[in-house]
Amino acid sequence: MVQNSKIPRIVYINLILIFTVLGAIFFPELRDAISHFTASSRPIPPRKQMQAVYLQNSFRNVYQIAQKSVVSIRTKKTEMIHNPYHYFDNKEETISSVGSGFLIDPRGFIVTNYHVIRSAEIIEVILHNGRVAPARFVGSHERADIALLKIQEADDYEYASLGDSDEVEVGDWAIAVGSPYGLEKTFTVGVVSARSREDLDETGQTHIQTDTAINPGSSGGPLLNIYGEVIGINRMIRSASGESAGIGFAIPINYAKKVLKTIEANVGVNIRPAMLGVVATIPIPHHREALSIPAQELGVLIYDIEPKSSADFGGLEKFDFIRMANGSIIRNTNDLREQVSLAGLGGKLRLNIIRRSKIQEIDIKLIDKQYYE
Numbered sequence: 001m002v003q004n005s006k007i008p009r010i011v012y013i014n015l016i017l018i019f020t021v022l023g024a025i026f027f028p029e030l031r032d033a034i035s036h037f038t039a040s041s042r043p044i045p046p047r048k049q050m051q052a053v054y055l056q057n058s059f060r061n062v063y064q065i066a067q068k069s070v071v072s073i074r075t076k077k078t079e080m081i082h083n084p085y086h087y088f089d090n091k092e093e094t095i096s097s098v099g100s101g102f103l104i105d106p107r108g109f110i111v112t113n114y115h116v117i118r119s120a121e122i123i124e125v126i127l128h129n130g131r132v133a134p135a136r137f138v139g140s141h142e143r144a145d146i147a148l149l150k151i152q153e154a155d156d157y158e159y160a161s162l163g164d165s166d167e168v169e170v171g172d173w174a175i176a177v178g179s180p181y182g183l184e185k186t187f188t189v190g191v192v193s194a195r196s197r198e199d200l201d202e203t204g205q206t207h208i209q210t211d212t213a214i215n216p217g218s219s220g221g222p223l224l225n226i227y228g229e230v231i232g233i234n235r236m237i238r239s240a241s242g243e244s245a246g247i248g249f250a251i252p253i254n255y256a257k258k259v260l261k262t263i264e265a266n267v268g269v270n271i272r273p274a275m276l277g278v279v280a281t282i283p284i285p286h287h288r289e290a291l292s293i294p295a296q297e298l299g300v301l302i303y304d305i306e307p308k309s310s311a312d313f314g315g316l317e318k319f320d321f322i323r324m325a326n327g328s329i330i331r332n333t334n335d336l337r338e339q340v341s342l343a344g345l346g347g348k349l350r351l352n353i354i355r356r357s358k359i360q361e362i363d364i365k366l367i368d369k370q371y372y373e
Helices: 008-025 028-038 050-066 255-263 285-291 310-314 333-343
Strands: 070-082 091-104 109-112 122-126 132-134 136-141 145-152 172-177 186-197 207-211 222-224 229-237 248-250 278-281 302-307 321-325 347-354 356-367
Touching: 050 172, 050 186, 050 222, 070 109, 070 172, 136 255, 145 255, 172 207, 172 229, 207 229, 229 255, 248 255, 255 333, 278 333, 302 310, 310 356, 321 333, 333 347
Parallel strands: none
Antiparallel strands: 070 091, 070 122, 091 109, 109 145, 122 132, 136 145, 172 186, 172 222, 186 207, 207 248, 222 229, 229 248, 278 302, 302 321, 321 347, 347 356
């Protein structure tokens, strides 16, 4: 009779232990891996991270406040698509796009960029709680790239707190909330890189520059300070790829406030760009002396006037010195450009000028540039 011999389990266990010990002796990297695997992981003690925790909580606080006022904007429009190979082969297609915005009023008013809703036939707003609401167009300012929308009043609206962009300094925290690529309530953090970046595009207006991540779909959303106040409206980026490269620009909220007042006074209208038609700059001392303009006087001197322009028809002359426009002091050409932009096509400028050593006022109506092109 043949008996089956069974090796005890303890033998297998001992063999595993022997091979493990030998492996640890002859293969140090195995020993390190085993010790790392069996060691208990200990986090950094909270007392050593207090400042980081305070900052982290600050960001959390900003998000909790801001995300309730930020909305995602979906638009649809119909475009005619032309077949380049067949002249009569045309068809209509519905084009969808996404952007951002934020509530500024408990009555349901929403601010966004004009380019977000340009030519839109249908505008929908997605609120922080996921509710989708149809929006109607209230008005827009094309050159400022700002639009005002309205959704039906409700009791659950949280609106943004508007800050003071004149108080912004380089190095301040800059926080963006929006819907890049349709990803709603995306929160990104950076700093203010420049306060007043000028002449970035044809608008001529100044922008706040930031390295906060801004991508397609972020347009129209708020740029916030560390207190959760809106200091700008995210508008555009500089990038070779079309994606965030750490160079983003926002419309200063103080300028946006002025634009919104103009929009409110022209409900239902898209305020189109206007031109004054002058070549002007801050005069050099020699020209001030020759024209009897005081050295301390702020303003710009007109060196040339375009024929049949708003300035020409309005009665401006060469060497007029513009001190004020619509009650605002003109310190440089950007200030004058801003006032022309705010007035918009068909608007009026009341200019306070020095002409032949005398102060006087003159009214200019801003006409369509097609009249003199």
